[in-house]
Amino acid sequence: MKTKAPVAKNERLDVTIADLTYQGMGVAKVDDFPLFIENALPGEELTIQVTKVQSHYGFARAIAWKSESPDRVKDVDKTYRQTGIAPLQHLAYPAQLKFKQHQIAELFSKDHQDVDVAPTLGMENPTQYRNKAQVPVRMIKGQLETGFYRQHSHDLIPLTDFYIQDPAIDAAIVKVRDFLRQFEIPAYNEISDKGVIRNIMVRRGYYSHEMMIVLISRTQKLPSQAQLVDQIHQALPEVTSIVLNVNAKKTNVIMGNVTRTLYGKPTIEDSLLGLTFAISARSFYQVNPQQTEKLYQMAIDKAGLTGEETVIDAYCGIGTISLALAKHAKHVYGVDVVSEAIEDAKVNAQKNHLSNVSFETNKAEFQMAKWQEDGIKPDVVVVDPPRKGLAESLIDSTAKMGPKKVVYVSCNPATLVRDVARFQELGYDIDGPIQPVDQFPQTPHVESVTVLVKK
Numbered sequence: 496m497k498t499k500a501p502v503a504k505n506e507r508l509d510v511t512i513a514d515l516t517y518q519g520m521g522v523a524k525v526d527d528f529p530l531f532i533e534n535a536l537p538g539e540e541l542t543i544q545v546t547k548v549q550s551h552y553g554f555a556r557a558i559a560w561k562s563e564s565p566d567r568v569k570d571v572d573k574t575y576r577q578t579g580i581a582p583l584q585h586l587a588y589p590a591q592l593k594f595k596q597h598q599i600a601e602l603f604s605k606d607h608q609d610v611d612v613a614p615t616l617g618m619e620n621p622t623q624y625r626n627k628a629q630v631p632v633r634m635i636k637g638q639l640e641t642g643f644y645r646q647h648s649h650d651l652i653p654l655t656d657f658y659i660q661d662p663a664i665d666a667a668i669v670k671v672r673d674f675l676r677q678f679e680i681p682a683y684n685e686i687s688d689k690g691v692i693r694n695i696m697v698r699r700g701y702y703s704h705e706m707m708i709v710l711i712s713r714t715q716k717l718p719s720q721a722q723l724v725d726q727i728h729q730a731l732p733e734v735t736s737i738v739l740n741v742n743a744k745k746t747n748v749i750m751g752n753v754t755r756t757l758y759g760k761p762t763i764e765d766s767l768l769g770l771t772f773a774i775s776a777r778s779f780y781q782v783n784p785q786q787t788e789k790l791y792q793m794a795i796d797k798a799g800l801t802g803e804e805t806v807i808d809a810y811c812g813i814g815t816i817s818l819a820l821a822k823h824a825k826h827v828y829g830v831d832v833v834s835e836a837i838e839d840a841k842v843n844a845q846k847n848h849l850s851n852v853s854f855e856t857n858k859a860e861f862q863m864a865k866w867q868e869d870g871i872k873p874d875v876v877v878v879d880p881p882r883k884g885l886a887e888s889l890i891d892s893t894a895k896m897g898p899k900k901v902v903y904v905s906c907n908p909a910t911l912v913r914d915v916a917r918f919q920e921l922g923y924d925i926d927g928p929i930q931p932v933d934q935f936p937q938t939p940h941v942e943s944v945t946v947l948v949k950k
């Protein structure tokens with residue numbers, strides 16, 4: 496039944512913020528009708544103006560504050576909120592950590608599951624942590640610019656300090672931008688589908704300081720390619736890899752399928768927990784190296800290995816968790832859908848002198864079914880899926896293989912709750928508290944480790 500909203504567009508109201516959404520927006524209720532307001536924190540009293548009304552909820556903007564939350568950080572740069580780079584920057588860091596812990600507990604409680612969630616493991620310095628940048632490139636008033644899109648749009652806001660990225664990466668983006676300007680290489684125009692450079696991706700090893708620059712282009716070759724490449728590696732001595740990725744499609748997907756090395760190696764190296772990893776342009780690699788070591792150590796500890804176990808690492812990427820576990824297990828099987836990541840994983844096993852691992856390129860849901868049919872009997876299964884969580888068929892094959900333990904590394908508590916419920920139907924229970932680890936300070940993203948044991 497369609498209910499009539501108790502508010503109208505452009506109406507001004509005085510409200511008290513009751514909660515924060517999973518996206519970090521303040522929520523005010525008018526006769527139980529929720530209004531979502533950016534830059535508003537729980538407990539704050541403010542005047543708002545309604546901007547949009549839907550049948551079951553609406554949006555408003557803050558006009559004036561009557562009282563402010565003690566957790567409000569003042570004098571923040573609103574560009575970081577407008578672009579979605581740091582939408583929680585206005586919330587004090589200890590409150591961000593509590594917000595993330597609370598989010599997991601609340602989602603489980605809405606699903607009628609009573610779980611223990613430990614305090615979120617945070618960072619000492621929760622800025623400048625990202626080891627990877629992926630920035631759009633556009634022409635603005637005839638000049639090539641790099642920056643970030645205004646949220647929910649493709650309007651580029653030029654930026655040189657990205658606040659949560661390694662500052663060496665920010666500086667590299669400015670240098671590459673200046674060379675693109677110097678050689679008059681045009682930015683891609685997504686309306687006319689003309690122009691050349693779509694995005695710049697930069698990755699820098701936290702320990703190695705090796706830097707990779709990926710130029711994502713509509714065209715197979717860049718104008719002044721040789722001179723551009725020369726200038727970039729001469730100006731940026733940390734650069735050990737310059738890669739061209741060709742994406743000729745009219746699409747929002749950033750990278751295309753063709754990747755060519757223009758300078759140096761096709762990979763950079765970095766280390767985690769004392770292991771060395773080669774990382775190619777299209778492989779997933781956790782963006783917060785300091786927190787990743789805590790996250791992986793937690794997964795290793797929770798796996799409780801003695802050296803005798805068979806382990807499956809589903810969604811293994813370049814084999815980071817697999818190799819860390821292989822030091823304490825009899826054999827580790829890894830699977831990932833990206834073939835470059837599996838090639839990296841195989842190289843990484845050799846680099847670290849670990850031979851008790853095997854890697855497959857496949858969809859995890861298909862490979863788990865295959866391993867189950869082949870009679871593999873894992874003692875522990877580790878899963879670290881993307882935000883959409885696990886396919887139901889993967890959970891079914893896992894349960895059929897009957898591991899004593901499943902260690903679930905999740906970057907989306909909503910799909911975690913759904914998947915845990917399915918595991919529970921198939922004879923598994925949560926063991927011990929869920930442990931959030933803050934991989935993405937200043938943003939509402941929540942990463943956590945959950946252990947499930949066979950009843």
Ligand SMILES: C[S@@+](CC[C@H](N)C(=O)[O-])C[C@H]1O[C@@H](n2cnc3c(N)ncnc32)[C@H](O)[C@@H]1O
Nearest residue numbers: 779781810811812831832833858859879880881
């Ligand atoms: C959150 S990342 C985790 C990677 C790795 N465990 C790590 O920490 O570096 C998720 C991985 O899942 C992979 N992936 C996405 N969908 C997949 C699928 N259906 N089957 C297998 N792998 C998939 C991605 O390529 C990515 O490497």
